[in-house]
Amino acid sequence: MRFRHRAAAGFATLLLPFAGLVGLASPAQAATSATATYTKASDWGTGFEGRWTVKNTGTTSLSSWTVEWDFPSGTSVTSAWDADVTSSGTHWTAKNKAWNGTLAPGATVSFGFNGSGSGSPSHCKLNGGSCDGTSVPGDAAPSAPGTPTASDVTDTSVKLSWSAATDDKGVKNYDVLRDGAKVATVTTTSYTHTGLTAGTDYSYTVQARDTADQTGPVSGAVAVRTTGGTTDPPPTGDKIKLGYFTEWGVYGRNYHVKNLVSSGSASKITHINYAFGNVKNGQCTVDDTYAAYDKAYTADQSVSGAADTWDQPLRGNFNQLRQLKAKYPHIKVLYSFGGWTYSGGFAQAAANPAAFAKSCKAVVEDPRWADVFDGIDIDWEYPNACGLTCDTSGPAAFRNLMSALRSEFGSTYLVTAAITADGSSGGKIDAADYGGASAHLDWYNVMTYDYFGAFDKDGPTAPHSPLTSYAGIPAAGFNSADAIAKLRSKGVPSAKLLLGIGFYGRGWTGVTQSAPGGTATGAAPGTYEAGIEDYKVLKTSCPATGTIAGTAYAHCGSNWWSYDTPSTIAGKMTWARNQGLGGAFFWEFSGDTGNGELVTAIDKGLR
Structure with a gap:
């Protein structure tokens, strides 16, 4: 995954262009x-x-x-x-x-x-x-109140509070809406709703009304789940539906574990990979300790609705994942180590696999959070090959490392790996013994994306996640079907292979040709990195204009993007089922829309 680790400090620059405008x-x-x-x-x-x-x-x-x-x-x-x-x-x-x-x-x-x-x-x-088309503005409608916050949640009630709206003639009262329907009108900025059902999800918004009885825009929504009752049922079917949650996403992306609940995604997945732990000096280690287990969450930010205290033994993402598992017991969480940025650390680890495995178990089973994790995921993305760095540990190193991890963690823990999807002849799949290693693993996350992108700044434009080959594809073997077929040929069972989906697009600029295969001048602008943009942005900023090899592409202005949509994901999930694959995984949650469009497509497609 070419962009999987980003330093939090980099996000601080995001707002600077607007500050100067x-x-x-x-x-x-x-x-x-x-x-x-x-x-x-x-x-x-x-x-x-x-x-x-x-x-x-x-x-x-x-x-x-x-x-x-x-x-x-x-x-x-x-x-x-x-x-x-x-x-x-x-x-x-x-x-x-x-x-x-x-x-x-x-x-x-x-x-x-x-x-x-x-x-x-x-x-x-x-x-x-x-803005209503008249030349002289009349009495303005009130502004939207602040997004409500929820407190004092019980089996049957919740207290809502919000910041006041403004109006040129004064606010008369507020309508409280539950799931879009008005349930109360109040003159204050708080309301306690009673008579609710235990263990049930609700969504609340507020709308102000002025003295002329004009209603303003609706506030943002707050998701509330009453206590008691039962949690949402786990996803149907026996396929794995796994998403990566990024440790650093709590900073610039402002994406937290609670977003899995508010988006509805938690009820539609089976597993979460928490990314990433680092690999230093041949050992596993926590990367960002503040985000992982120290960051304090307020009541409205917390999955449980309870605020962290200064003296509690565990806070941060790990505590939020613990709360998520309490609410959704079907979810299993794996601690993922490595990634594109940290894969260089595996060379030293491969020199002493047993010591490496022991260090990983000490991190995963740390007494402060041992109940949070159900397994370990190794994202060694270029064993015995070149990536961000070059590795010369030999073709057996990957298998030996996986064998040591299985021996250390035993049969009750999940042990998985994210691996290359380079299906070319003599490519990265041929560089390591993935077939032999598969005997020690529960499954592989095959990274069937990032095949093409503006890292080749002149193009040609091509879908970054093609399902199959097509006439004019820039590189043979760079597609999902060829990668899966090659791994099978090496003895990896189909049920141990998960198809990868990117919740983002890759794009070029300086493109005049709408169809794939056009020339470019560089990377298209992106929110966090040139040439990369989240699906939730692209779906409206540059809507898809066509599909090729099972992936959507879009040409807007001089920019050309490729990305997966709910429709193309549905097609890929059908293909995965027909191939007998174990399921699918995706990188990563925060690229999806606020209501989890892409997670929903994976869930439905694998039923």
């Missing part, structure tokens, strides 16, 4: 013949995806557009697409790109952004006028 664009014309509407496409608690749609409601073409709005303090845009977004304090301005400013009568254009915080836009203006 100050000054408001001048309105292009009066907004008497156009409207602008806002929707919240997804919400993951402390962040969200917003979308504005501008429509020309007049009879003549619109030559340009500028949308302005205010966010409450603490809410801001972190990245945007299809518009130039700037800010001055809490006031935000979005101006059309050079290629999407002209709107014919009746035409629409949308732009989107990712935001941090929980506020909603207010005081919208389109080209200097009201």
